[in-house]
Amino acid sequence: MIGRRSVLVAFGLLVAINLASPTRAEIKLVPGADLRGADLQGADISGAQLAGANLTGANLSGADLNGADLREAYLRDVNAVGADFTNAQLGNVDLTRADLTEAVFRNANLTLATLDVARVAKADFSNALMAGAHMSKVRGAEANFQKAVLSAANLSQSVFVDANFAEANLGSRGQGHPGPDGAVLRGTDFSGANLSKTNLVNAKLNQAILKNTDLRGAKMGFADLSWSRADGANFADADMGWVRAYAAGMKRAGFRGAKVSLAQFSGADLSGADFSKAQFQRTDFTQSNLDGAVFDDIDLEEVYIRAARNVPAKLMGRNGE
DSSP: OOOTTOOOOSSSOEEEEEOSSSSEEEEEOOTTOBOTTOBOTTOBOTTOBOTTOBOTTOBOTTOBOTTOBOTTOBOTTOBOTTOBOTTOBOTTOBOTTOBOTTOBOTTOBOTTOBOTTOBOTTOBOTTOBOTTOBOTTOBOTTOBOTTOBOTTOBOTTOBOTTOBOTTOBOSOSOOSSOOSOSOBOTTOBOTTOBOTTOBOTTOBOTTOBOTTOBOTTOBOTTOBOTTOBOTTOBOTTOBOTTOBOTTOBOTTOBOTTOBOTTOBOTTOBOTTOBOTTOEESSEEOTTOBOTTOBOTTOEESOEEOTTOBSOOGGGTTOBOO
16 A cells, blocks of 8 residues: 555656545656646655646645656646755746745756746755746745856846855856846845855846845946945945946945946945945946945046035046046
8 A cells, every 4th residue: 555645656657646635546647747736745756757747736845856857847836845856857837826945956957937926935946047937026035046047037026035146147148248138136135145256247136125235256247236225235346347226225335346347326325335446447426425435445547426425535536527
């Protein structure tokens, strides 16, 4: 007799599982299988071939799906708390509203996956391929996306407080000019998150929350931070050439050693910001607030400071206008 959560998977062998109804049913775990509402809690279904399967509302909490093929499968509203999707194939999968708290997706392929309104707090997506994924309004506090590939992904209005995106790729493949494949991060909350050495080239960070965010060494060329809130953020040694930060709130932000040539800070609040040892060339501070900003040991060629407030003496005489 097969136990309640004992599942045998061998590319189409019959298995016994609990469905949402009280009646036990024998089904095949095969591509396109109808597993709506199935109870697979704690099941070992590693390597299962479930491409195109419908697991809407299924219970996958604690299940082992290591190396499973779930391409184009429907996993809407699933409970996959603590499930293991390591090395799984999840391209074009639909995980809308899924509960993926503490789930593991290391080295998984989620290219073009949909995770809108999903819960991914403390989930592990390290080294995952997630290019073009749609993840709006996701709740992902303390999630791990280290070295994940998220180019052209949409993470708008999501919450990733204290999450880890170190060395992740959220930017364009080409870093020398504007391009269409930077991630969309509009209104996303990265407060306290680690984005150090992250590729954010061409990323859309309009209205993003970057309070106390670690962006040290990030590649941010052509990124748009307009109207973002980045008080206390650390941009030390970041490459910010051509960055747009119109009307951004950047009080006490750190730019030590950053490259801000051709960056546009028009109307930004940079009071108390530290630009020590930063590199400037035609940087635009028009109408910005520079009260208490520090510009020690800077490499300064030319800046635009028309109508800027509280301009430090070191910038006087270098006005390009």
